[in-house]
Amino acid sequence: MTRKKVQYYITLRDQSNLPIYTLRLPGSRIYVVNSPSLISAVQRQYKALSLWPIAAKASVQIARFSKTASDIINTNTNGEDGDRGCVITFHDAIQPSLAPGKHLDAMNRVMLGLVAVSLNRLEQQATTKVKLFDWITQQITFVTTNSAYGPANPYKDPAAVAAFGTYTYGISSLILGLPFTPAGRASIQAMAFGSTAFETYFRDDHHRKGSALVQARYDHSMEHHIPLNDIARAEFANGIALLSNTVPNTGWMLYHIYSDPIVLADCRRELTSVVTMTNGPEGKPTHTVDVSKVKTSCPIFLSTYKEVLRTYSNAVSARRVMEDHMLDNQYLLKKGSTVLMPSPVQHHNPGIWGPAHDAFDHRRFTKSEKRINPTGFRTFGGGNTLCPGRHFATTEILAFTAAMILQFDVKPASGSWKRGLKRRAEFWESTLNPDEDFEVEVRPVEGEGVKKEWAFTLSDLDAPIALSAEDIPEEGH
Numbered sequence: 001m002t003r004k005k006v007q008y009y010i011t012l013r014d015q016s017n018l019p020i021y022t023l024r025l026p027g028s029r030i031y032v033v034n035s036p037s038l039i040s041a042v043q044r045q046y047k048a049l050s051l052w053p054i055a056a057k058a059s060v061q062i063a064r065f066s067k068t069a070s071d072i073i074n075t076n077t078n079g080e081d082g083d084r085g086c087v088i089t090f091h092d093a094i095q096p097s098l099a100p101g102k103h104l105d106a107m108n109r110v111m112l113g114l115v116a117v118s119l120n121r122l123e124q125q126a127t128t129k130v131k132l133f134d135w136i137t138q139q140i141t142f143v144t145t146n147s148a149y150g151p152a153n154p155y156k157d158p159a160a161v162a163a164f165g166t167y168t169y170g171i172s173s174l175i176l177g178l179p180f181t182p183a184g185r186a187s188i189q190a191m192a193f194g195s196t197a198f199e200t201y202f203r204d205d206h207h208r209k210g211s212a213l214v215q216a217r218y219d220h221s222m223e224h225h226i227p228l229n230d231i232a233r234a235e236f237a238n239g240i241a242l243l244s245n246t247v248p249n250t251g252w253m254l255y256h257i258y259s260d261p262i263v264l265a266d267c268r269r270e271l272t273s274v275v276t277m278t279n280g281p282e283g284k285p286t287h288t289v290d291v292s293k294v295k296t297s298c299p300i301f302l303s304t305y306k307e308v309l310r311t312y313s314n315a316v317s318a319r320r321v322m323e324d325h326m327l328d329n330q331y332l333l334k335k336g337s338t339v340l341m342p343s344p345v346q347h348h349n350p351g352i353w354g355p356a357h358d359a360f361d362h363r364r365f366t367k368s369e370k371r372i373n374p375t376g377f378r379t380f381g382g383g384n385t386l387c388p389g390r391h392f393a394t395t396e397i398l399a400f401t402a403a404m405i406l407q408f409d410v411k412p413a414s415g416s417w418k419r420g421l422k423r424r425a426e427f428w429e430s431t432l433n434p435d436e437d438f439e440v441e442v443r444p445v446e447g448e449g450v451k452k453e454w455a456f457t458l459s460d461l462d463a464p465i466a467l468s469a470e471d472i473p474e475e476g477h
């Protein structure tokens with residue numbers, strides 16, 4: 001398990017072909033679910049099989065909360081004492097700020113303006129040489145954190161960005177209870193730095209000029225009497241949700257599109273067809289891309305995105321068995337055990353994706369989406385723990401990638417794209433990263449360069465795309 005990580009579950013599935021099996025570890029049992037229909041059964045039993053006690057424990061470990069905050073967070077984690085527990089009310093508290101609607105549109109509009117700003121800076125240079133994933137980390141961090149935190153975004157300080165990198169590097173040590181290792185100690189120090197910056201941010205009420213998301217998170221913690229320094233710790237740790245998946249998925253999008261001339265031509269053709277010429281704020285002719293139209297009129301581009309999500313997902317949904325439970329009237333799950341549902345097992349299920357499930361096929365989702373069992377696509381998890389940030393992340397990744405493709409060419413500095421890049425992820429990370437970064441040259445597309453203005457908008461009718469089984473309306477609805 002330690003060596004092969006999530007791949008281990010695929011190997012066991014291929015060897016045993018069981019719907020569900022038990023891994024016995026000293027003092028505990030893990031049940032690993034392979035069958036899509038059993039995953040649905042697990043998700044329906046959200047009280048008997050609950051994520052929240054696991055989430056409460058993990059959040060205390062990674063945010064290093066005070067005893068006061070830890071006690072609040074670890075109380076009533078599964079509704080055993082009414083439905084007002086801090087952890088169980090969190091999802092509903094932030095959901096409205098990220099669900100399709102006015103709050104999400106507002107955050108998306110700020111984000112789209114920032115995408116344009118960030119790439120305009122690049123346009124002023126003829127050719128820029130950067131390390132691809134490192135550069136995307138900088139761009140996405142700039143865009144995402146400014147959209148979330150507003151004008152007083154603590155990440156405007158490069159030291160806060162660096163502290164976040166150090167913090168995430170040591171998270172595995174913190175979760176494994178090894179805070180005294182060098183990585184663990186550095187992570188704790190970085191958290192101290194980041195949380196001080198966020199404490200000032202909240203104390204000065206800067207969150208009131210930030211997104212509805214940051215306000216909902218703050219208000220929820222205040223309602224549960226979490227001390228201010230702990231709210232700041234939670235916010236710094238929340239960088240994981242905000243950034244750790246959006247960054248690599250954007251990187252893989254650019255890698256697959258630019259490294260394959262067919263994918264690039266397909267995506268560029270579709271995107272070019274949704275560009276309109278408008279008059280910009282100062283009467284200058286401006287090329288405008290309506291990202292809502294990208295979602296409705298660029299099927300190959302969207303398929304490429306979903307194929308990236310399918311290929312690089314490392315997410316493992318977990319549940320604690322709260323009482324002995326007979327799953328689907330067939331399988332006895334013992335109280336205190338853990339249920340795991342690794343997404344790669346589904347994403348590499350030949351029964352769902354066919355024999356070429358290991359191949360990257362950018363048109364895969366244009367061909368067969370209707371026939372695909374939606375439970376087989378679990379990049380964002382599912383059930384009552386489904387990722388609430390999926391629509392924001394999707395709009396950001398699509399907008400950033402579209403803006404890049406329309407304005408820039410990207411070539412590897414070494415002359416040829418590396419194939420079969422090795423991938424890595426810590427056990428808590430939901431998206432794979434490349435094993436090593438590599439240099440690329442970014443230059444404006446000929447004829448599209450400095451002389452043109454670009455703008456990215458969202459129409460009033462922006463509609464989300466289906467990203468999970470839960471997003472697909474049931475028949476007859």
Ligand code: HEM
Binds near residue numbers: 090378381388
């Ligand atoms: C491509 C980008 C993203 C991916 C692949 C992703 C994936 C996931 C996954 C796999 C889960 C666990 C779901 C489960 O166990 O059922 C999750 C949960 C979560 N995600 Fe995301 N996520 C992304 C972006 C975001 C963003 C941008 C935000 C915030 C704006 C966010 C906020 C959250 C939160 C708050 C949870 C915990 C849910 C809860 O406590 O109810 N995610 N995400």
